[in-house]
Amino acid sequence: MTKSFQAIVVGAGPAGSSAALTMARAGLDVALVERGSFPGEKNMFGGVLHRLPALEEVFPDFWDRAPLERHIIKKGVTFMTGDSSFNTTIEAGNFDTPPYNGYTVFRPRFDRWLAEEAVNAGATLITRASVDTVIQEDGKVCGVTVLDRKGELRAPLVIAADGVLSFTALKAGLRRPTFDPGQMAVGVKALIDMPHDVINDRFGLVREQGFANEFVGCTEGVRGGGFLYTNYDSLSVGLVFHLASLKESGKTPYDLFNAFMEQPQVAKMVRGGKLLEYSAHLIPEGGYDMIPELCGNGIMVAGDAAALCNATGLNLEGINLASHSGVLAGRAAVEAHQNGDFSRKGLARYRELLDESYVMKDLKTYRRAPKMLHNNRIYQEYPEVVCSVMEYLYRIDGAPKENISKLFLKTAREKVGLQNLVADGFSAWRAL
Amino acid sequence: MNIDEIFDYTSFTIDREPHIVLDAQVCVGCDARGCTNACPARCYTWSEEDQKMTFVHDGCLECGTCYVVCHKKAFTRWRYPRGGFGVAYRMT
Numbered sequence: 001m002t003k004s005f006q007a008i009v010v011g012a013g014p015a016g017s018s019a020a021l022t023m024a025r026a027g028l029d030v031a032l033v034e035r036g037s038f039p040g041e042k043n044m045f046g047g048v049l050h051r052l053p054a055l056e057e058v059f060p061d062f063w064d065r066a067p068l069e070r071h072i073i074k075k076g077v078t079f080m081t082g083d084s085s086f087n088t089t090i091e092a093g094n095f096d097t098p099p100y101n102g103y104t105v106f107r108p109r110f111d112r113w114l115a116e117e118a119v120n121a122g123a124t125l126i127t128r129a130s131v132d133t134v135i136q137e138d139g140k141v142c143g144v145t146v147l148d149r150k151g152e153l154r155a156p157l158v159i160a161a162d163g164v165l166s167f168t169a170l171k172a173g174l175r176r177p178t179f180d181p182g183q184m185a186v187g188v189k190a191l192i193d194m195p196h197d198v199i200n201d202r203f204g205l206v207r208e209q210g211f212a213n214e215f216v217g218c219t220e221g222v223r224g225g226g227f228l229y230t231n232y233d234s235l236s237v238g239l240v241f242h243l244a245s246l247k248e249s250g251k252t253p254y255d256l257f258n259a260f261m262e263q264p265q266v267a268k269m270v271r272g273g274k275l276l277e278y279s280a281h282l283i284p285e286g287g288y289d290m291i292p293e294l295c296g297n298g299i300m301v302a303g304d305a306a307a308l309c310n311a312t313g314l315n316l317e318g319i320n321l322a323s324h325s326g327v328l329a330g331r332a333a334v335e336a337h338q339n340g341d342f343s344r345k346g347l348a349r350y351r352e353l354l355d356e357s358y359v360m361k362d363l364k365t366y367r368r369a370p371k372m373l374h375n376n377r378i379y380q381e382y383p384e385v386v387c388s389v390m391e392y393l394y395r396i397d398g399a400p401k402e403n404i405s406k407l408f409l410k411t412a413r414e415k416v417g418l419q420n421l422v423a424d425g426f427s428a429w430r431a432l
Numbered sequence: 433m434n435i436d437e438i439f440d441y442t443s444f445t446i447d448r449e450p451h452i453v454l455d456a457q458v459c460v461g462c463d464a465r466g467c468t469n470a471c472p473a474r475c476y477t478w479s480e481e482d483q484k485m486t487f488v489h490d491g492c493l494e495c496g497t498c499y500v501v502c503h504k505k506a507f508t509r510w511r512y513p514r515g516g517f518g519v520a521y522r523m524t
Contacts, residue, residue: 037445037516042494044524106523128515148514165496167511179500181466186497188472190438191524236524247466247501254472258435278438279524280472280495 001151005031005124007333008144008155010131010168012039014319015303015326016161017114018055022330024121025058028337031153032115032123033144035130035162040111042163044279046187046227046238048072048102048212049110050320054327054357059117063099067109069231070210071100074203077314078265079383080217080226085265086386089213096209104210104229104236126153131162134171134299140342141172141298156342158299159329161322164282166292166305174301175292181243182374183286185224185311188253189238190261192273196233202269203230214314217383218260222249223376225313226260228269237261237270240283242374253280283318285311287370288363294354295347300329310362312369312432313378321359328353372431375424381415382424388415439473439491447517450489451509452498458506459485466501493519 007023009016012034020032036042049068056062073096076089095101119125126146135143135152143154160168164184169175203211215226224241239257246253260266284290284307291307294300302308303322310317332350336342354360389411393404402410412421459465460483467476468485473493477486499510512518 035512035515037520041520042512042518044521108521108523130512130515146515147511165499181500184500186470186472186495189524190435190441234523243470243497243500246470247464250469252469252472252474254435254438254474257438261435275435275438275441277522277524278442279519279521280493280497282496282500 003031003151003153005029005153005155006337007031007157007159008033008153009159009161010144011160011162011303011305012115012118012125013043013111013161013163013303013322014114015305015322016159017111017118018323018326019159019161019302019330019333020118020123021055021114021121022058022327023333024118024123026330026334028334030118030123031155032118032125033129033131033146033153034115034125034127037128038108038112039115039125039127040108043107043111044189044281045107045318046189046229046236046240047316047318048229049105050102050317051099052320052323054324058327067105067113069104069106070208071096072102072104072212073205073209074211076211076213078213078215079386080215080263080265081384081387083264084387084391086390102212104212104231106231131168134158134168136172139297141296144168156298157333157336159326159333160299160301160305161303161326162305164284164304166301169292169301169305172296172299174294174296174299180286181247183284183290183370184243185240185283185285186243186246186253186280187238187240187283188257188278188280189236190257190278191276192235192237192270193276194233194235194273198272199230199233199235205230208232216379218263218266219256219379220249220251220259221376221380222246222251222256223374223379225379228266234276235270235273242285245376283311284309285370287311288367289370291363294351295344297344298342300332300347300350302326302329308359308363310366311373312366313373317362324357324359325354328357366431368431372427375427377416377420377424385411385415442491442493443520443522444490445517445520446490447513449514451511451513451518452487452489452492452507453509454485454487454506455508456485456487458504462504462506464503467498470497470501472497
């Protein structure tokens, strides 16, 4: 049986549901197709949900209704070696005042809720539906088929929001057939059960305040880093690795994760916690240069499928960019219906809207960041320099002190080399 | 906390039919076998003795690492599981 819609969205994650919600609220008949038995079943992230300016316009009471864990008031970076760590944290009064800067969330809850909101707006959610083929006629995308199900879903417009590997974009000819491991990262994460009050006491929080911390130097030289985020009564702890570097290292994500959890300072943070769930996911970290074709005849690509992810080292943005792109694709779809033009040219409005938005502007600003972060020294030697200089400075044992800047240069020369230090400084300055 | 059992804490609805199929002959001629160490779910095992790659789809987290690291195009099939099957995250 063939079912017809005005638009089909493949994937009910933040991009897909934001697109479906936008189109449904504008009165379009939308199918939202999800391979999980519920939206969010296949999704995880290590991170923080930041403000969603485009979705908030469509959905003004979003933050009052979304299922959230904690709002982040404290952000930290830890430079780590096998047994030492140097922490910097910022806790800002403004972060504890609404509108909050970011929240921790559980994806199986959050994504499910957002998809339900799209359904409330009129979208048709089809779960347990893994898209198999992209139907193309006369060089135009006009629907999809679902694995193991008879019949077709037809629409003049398809939005591919099917995540990082986007087979929908591949089948429509919009992304290259192979990925560069240098542009991908894999994240592994454990969810750790911990009582609300213990988290508050341990991390210096009250009420539903949250803490988000990133770690460098905890990956045994593999390019990557660690994270620890507080949920209402659990911790999300994990590591992210650049795939090319992980592959080359011969090390495994779970052994590295094990070592991270046993690092003495991390061990104290997670002590007494109970393991609840282990998960893994790819992250498109190639930045601006990784973005595929965003529009084809009858198709647009949004979210991770479009590699809209900003990883600068300090901030890691994904869901916000996904949702923003979904809303903009939804808007472009509504305009395309008004004009009756679903060609690549007719959908180019989506690219225009994205280019004008913070999504593309930020990706362009930090275009050099992925390359800058492809520097092994950041993940081992620099954390060692920081920790050993600080340890030396604080050690008072009767030995006369050296001048601080001389000491820093000397340690950096030993561990990194002066030429590298200058080159890395210049590269970071240019990238950020 | 016993991290050794980390894999036991994830839920799956296992399909009889594997969503990933490997031409293990291709793996014999591979010089990297990045899948064996990079896969976060330990799905790939290379036996030096038998010169054989074994892949088990049961614990696959559907992350796509193998799809990206395999430079030998060893997959005769790489798709996500049929609707309703595969990994099922509860909260994470």
